[in-house]
Amino acid sequence: MAVTGAVMVLFLVAHMIGNLKIFLGHDSFNEYAHALRTLGEPILPYRTLLTITEIVLVASVGLHMWAAISLSRRAAHARPVKYVAKKSQAGGYTTHIMRWGGVTIVLFVIYxxxxxxxGVVNPKGFDSEPADRMVAGFDPSRWWVTLIYAVAVVMVGLHLRHGIWSAFQTLGWAKRNRYHVLRVTAAAVSVVLVLGFLAPPLAITFGVVK
Amino acid sequence: MNLTLKVWRQSGPSDAGRMVTYRVEDVSPDMSFLEMLDVLNERLIVEGDEPIAFDHDCREGICGMCGMVINGVAHGEQRATTTCQLHMRHFEDGATITIEPWRAAPFPVVKDLVVDRSAFDRIIQAGGFVSVPAGSAPDAHSVPVRKEDADDAFDAATCIGCGACVAACPNGSASLFTAAKITHLGLLPQGQPERLSRAKAMVDQMDAEGFGGCTNTGECTAVCPKGIPLDAIAQMNSDYLKANAK
Amino acid sequence: MKYTEGPEIRDTKAPEGPIEDRWDKRKFSARLVNPANKRKLHVIVVGTGLAGGSAAATLGELGYNVTSFCYQDSPRRAHSIAAQGGINAAKNYRGDGDSIYRLFYDTVKGGDFRARESNVYRLAQVSVNIIDQAVAQGVPFAREYGGLLDTRSFGGAQVSRTFYARGQTGQQLLLGAYQALERQIAAGTVTMHTRHEMLDLIISDGRARGVIVRDMVTGEIERHLADAVVLATGGYGNVFFLSTNAKGCNTTAIWRAHERGAYFANPCYTQIHPTCIPVSGEYQSKLTLMSESLRNDGRVWVPLKKNDTRAPGDIPDEERDYYLERIYPAFGNLVPRDIASRAAKNVCDEGRGVGPGGLGVYLDFRDAINRLGRDAVEKKYGNLFEMYERITGENPYDVPMRIYPAVHYTMGGLWVDYDLQSTIPGLFVVGEANFSDHGANRLGASALMQGLADGYFVLPTTVGDYLADGPFGDVDEEAVAQAEIKVRDKIERLMSVNGTRTPDSFHRELGKLMWDYCGMERTEESLRKALERIPELREEFWQNVKVTGTAEELNQVLEKAGRVADFFDLAELMCLDALVRTESCGGHFRAESQDADGEALRDDEHFAHVSAWEHTADGPVLHKETLEYEYVKMTQRSYK
Known part of the structure; x- marks a missing residue:
């Protein structure tokens, strides 16, 4: 979980930086989208690096889900008889946010x-410029898309707040005296990502970016 | 005080088990939780009913024998306290208290609130020791140990093996128990030669016993009567990964 | 109760010659067993505390075929785990003048000259190896910044020789022994049976050859045969019902061995610890010890007036009686355990006790907090204060603690020779279950030392010597069957009474009787009264006890009833022993034997002996073992 999670966090950081290019104008954003495909050219053929990245990402998502499913299956086997009363002493945050949050995120990613x-569900369709798709997708008239997106991004943030810290713990890099720093870092990264991802759609929906 | 108890009764491993309600009257706030159950049991015996079976021994919070989930919390809601050290003054008059056994497949119920925790012994058997036969030890001062290491090792070594960590963990994981021993011995120079093989053997045994995996929820350390810190698990993971990389 | 006197008994195993050479001589004279034969030799060890756990692990390491039993769900839970203070060892790491000889001397003197010199000397010798062994196992003893082991001083000694692991020394040492034991279980040299209770000893051709045990989960009665049997089943302080022992501690194993012929030595020697949390009500199930170290800074007092119900803070200094400082100006609050305990009882008997039932004295930290500051006090005693508050709900920073003495340790036990072998060949007894090393009073931090000395270092040698004659052939089937029938009959009897009282209610009553009549202070009158009452109560028990459920399942009521039945018999022998020993010594205080100041008065002319009791159909027979002191001169203790 930790390794695949880390891959996805790196992807998210890059993805966020890319998204923010919309503030520099449509061309900048389209250039970025194009550059992603031509990265490594002319040494490598068109879309090589992007495809590799996509494969790694899909594999990470798959492995991450597989790990999550096997962990929850093991948990179910380890406690066949449930408690009549059960009360969390650690806030219950992670238990609830990670598994159900993960499922929510997967559904969102598909959408x-x-x-x-x-572009299947995008008003501009597949055959369009990326920036146009983005602007059209978050058009004020489609405020509910923005809302779904915002909820999902917040969910990702909550997922990461535990996930990033947890990865350090799982990989054995956490120490009592580093816990505070790790937790603060995890929260900070989550907040930055949430804000970074929320900025473009909100800007579009509220007409700041057209 | 007067209380209503909802207690898990299960006559044996093959019985399905059920919650049974009891009224307990004139409970003194100075009683320990187990003394309150003693009083109820004395009454049940006289009435010809079977008393509630529960494990207990030292009743001073160190042997690790007692343990029940009280109102959904392993050892009850008072922090860093075993069931035997929990006192009735922490409950309200008229309260209803739910009492259940540790629930985990590797801890099968023997009777009522008594569970079989021999899985823990087998985890220790897998490697929770330093191989040093009696009489072969060098002088105790031949290897100095940094005070910080000795203190951290001690923090992990205070584990009483009660199983509350497993009971509280949403995954039914025994990571905190296993990690406490791996950390205790792994921090000391005496434990170095077997450090990685110990971590691997103990973790593999823990998995073989059918405990769940750790998702770092922190429920274990929150209910641990000895407050074993969560970074023991990080230490275990680190040693385990190194052992597997070899 | 009638008794007769039999011939004297003597230890024949300790070699002659200078005391410092005796253990070396014995080790050399002990015969060895060919490694190939060890696997064929079977040893049973009952109990997994410091003594039993270390013995089983070490015998397993040596290659014997070991079977170990404990009544708990894991060997790690034996009550050695609750020992707080520390473990003595004559390491002299501080260079403060300690030596093996000094530890030997302190232990003999602390035991009020009622222990065997050879045994105690060996204990002091072996003590240094225990620390080495424990450290190598990874026991996290307290260390100083230089990385070396820290030590502290403890009652009854003027040197700093107590090694400790915070307030959990017993736990850490026991876990060391437990881990060594689990290692042998994994290696296949030790077979472990948890939740099994020994109910009889099998004797065949005059040798101990096995045990009858009950599987406490299924109720099955099982027979286990062996070439030697080791009992490491702890003390019998629970005869008083309320004690600092674990709830499960009992006398059944040693008592049933006693019924089979093992002599019981000095049953009346009981240690009462002065600083325990007082009883809070009728429901009280056990007592909790507060470390003795509290007396370093706490001042003990009671109100001057009787039945003074004012809150402690409202009682001005001139109306307080700091009685230990008043009676013992030289040692003050730091007098030895037995003296502090008795003084507390005396002021409570005068009606000046505090708290519920008037059974408590104050241990006040007000002056220490004023002098040192609250932070300094918290640093030193914080965890103890917390434990006190958890149990009593009172904050000792604001209100003085209330303490009262409680039964803590029993020095008596099955008689053993220098080899730790009882009067039954092949039956070895180690740890608190035997009587060997502490005389009439045990020094603080010496119980852990003895348990581990016996298990790691003494027993492996002496059991080997015994087994050099083995294997001992087939066990007499008749003897096994007879023992099994006896056990079944007793269980059947308990199940069939179907009376109206619970085993605990009898135990409580017996305990109260023992505390009142055979507790801190014993008189001829009180003991005779007890000897009259115990048989009556026992009679009622067998007529009116109620055991629910069946014998073929986990049945905690049945377990309890069986233990209480044996406590009755033991209680009787304790009172008889206390009655016969008309002197005061160590933990045994006979009111008739005190000096003008009310201090314990020994009678070395008549009582410098071990009283070893034999169980016969015609009643107890007393065998005396004369104690000779070649090295330590007998003196009267004084702490004024």
Whole structure:
């Protein structure tokens, strides 16, 4: 979980930086989208690095889900008889946020890809400029898309707040005297990512970016 | 005080078990939780009913024998306290208290609130020791140990093996128990030669016993009567990864 | 109770010659067993505390075929785990003048000259190896910044020789022994049976050859045969019902061995610890010890007036009686355990006790807090204060603690020779279960030392010597069957009474009787009264006890009833022993034997002996073992 999670966090950081290019104008954003495909050219053929990245990402998502499912299956086997009364002493945050949060995020990612990558549910369709798709997708008239997106991004943030810290713990890099720093770092990274991802759609929906 | 108890009764491993309600009257706030159950049991015996079976021994918080989930919390809501050290003054008059055994497949119920924790012994058997036969030890001062290491090792070594960590963990994981021993011995120079093989053997045994995996929820350390810190698990993971990399 | 006197008994195993050479001589004269034969030799160890755990682990390491039993769900839970203070060892790491000889001397003197010199000397010798062994196992003893082991001083000694692991020394040492034991279980040299209770000893051709045990989960009665049996089943302080022992501690194993012929030595020697949390009500199930170290800064007092119900803070200094400082100006609050305990009882008997039932005295930190500051006091005693508050709900920073003495340790036990072998060949007894090393009073931090000395270092040698004659052939089937029938009959009897009182209610009553009549202060009158009452109560027990459920399942009521039945018999022998020993010594105070100041008065002319009791159908037979002191001169203790 920790390794695949780390891959996805790195992806998210890059993805966020890319998204923010919309504030520099449509061309900048489109250039960025194009550059992603031509990265490594002319040494490598068109879309090589992007495809590799996509494969790694899909594998990470798959492995991350597989790990999550096997962990929860093991948990179910380890406690066949449930408690009549059970009260969390550690806030219950992680237990609730990680598994159900993860499921929510997966559903969102599917929608997200259909919307902005494949354009299936996007008003501009697949055959359009990425920046146009983005602006059209978060058009004020489609405020509910922005809302879904915002909820999902916040969910990702909550997921990361535990996930980042937890990765350090799982990989054995956490220490009592580093816990505070790790938790603060995890929270900070989550907040930055949430804000970074929320900024473009909100800006579009509220007409700051057209 | 007068209380209503909802207690898990299960006559043996093959019985399905059920919650049974009892009224307990004139409970003194100075009683320990187990003394309150003693009083109820004395009454049940006289009435010809079977008393509630529960494990207990030292009744001073160190043997690790007692343990029950009280109102959904292993050892009750008072922090850093075993069931035997929990006192009735922490409950309200008229309260209803739910009492259940540790619930985990590797801890099968023997009877009522008594569970079989021999899985813990087998985890220790897998490697929770330093191989040093009696009489072969060098002088105690031949290897100095940094005070900080000795203190950290001690923090991990205070584990009483009660199983509350497993009971509280949403995954039914025994990571805190296993990690406490790996950390205790792994921090001391005496434990170095077997450090990685110990971590691997103990973690593999823990998995083989059917405990769940750790998702770092921190429920274990929150209920641990000895407050074993969560970074013991990080230490275990680190040693385990190194052992597997070899 | 009638008794007769039999021939004297003597230890024949300790070699002659200078005391410092005796253990070396014995080790050399002990015969060895061929490694190939060890696997064929079977040893049973009952109990997994410091003595039993270390013995089983070490015998397993040596290659014997060991079977170990404990009544708890894991060997790690034996009550050695609750020992707080520390473990003595004559390491002299401080260079403060300690030596093996000094530890030997302190222990003999502390035991009020009622222990065997050879045994105590060996204990002091072996003590240094225990620390080495424990450290190598990874026991996290307290260390100083230089990385070396820290030590502290403890009652009854003027040197700093007590090694400790915060307030959990017993736990850490026991876990060391437990881990060594689990290692042998994994290696297949030790077979462990948890939740098994020994109910009889099998004797065949005059040798101990096995045990009858009950599987406490299924109720099955099992027979286990062996070439030697080791009992490491702890003390019998729970005869008083309320004690600092674990709830499960009992006398059954040693008592049933006694019924089979093992002599019981000095049953009346009981240690009462002065600083325990007082009883809070009728429901009280056990007592909790507060470390003795509290007396370093706490001042003990009671109101001057009887039945003074004012809050302690409202009682001005001139109306307080700091009685220890008043009676013992030289030692003050730091007098030895037995003296502090008795003084507390005396002021409470005068009606000046405090707290519920008037059974308590104040241990006040007000002056220490004023002098040192609250932070300094918290640093030193914080965890103890917390424990006190958890149990009593009172904050000792604001209100003085209330303490009262409680039964803590029993020096008596099965008689053993220098080899730790009882009067039954092949039956060895170690740890608190035997009587060997502490005389009439045990010094603080010496119980852990003895348990581990016996298990790690003494027993492996002496059991080997005994087994050099083995294997001992087939066990007499008749003897096994007879022991099994006896056990079944007793269980059947308990199940069939179906009376109206719980085993605990009898135990409580017996305990109160023992505390009142055979507790801190014993008189001829009180002991005779007890000897009259105990048989009556026992009679009622067998007529009116109620055991619910069946014998073929986990049945905690049945377990309890069986233990209480044996406590009755033991209680009787304790009172008889206390009655016969008309002197006061160590933990045994006979009111008739005190000096003008009310201090314990020994009678070395008539009582410099061990009283070893034999169980016969015609009643107890007393065998005396004369104690000779070649090295330590007998003196009267004084702490004024």
């Amino acid at each position: 997200h890809l259909l919307d902005l990558t494949f």
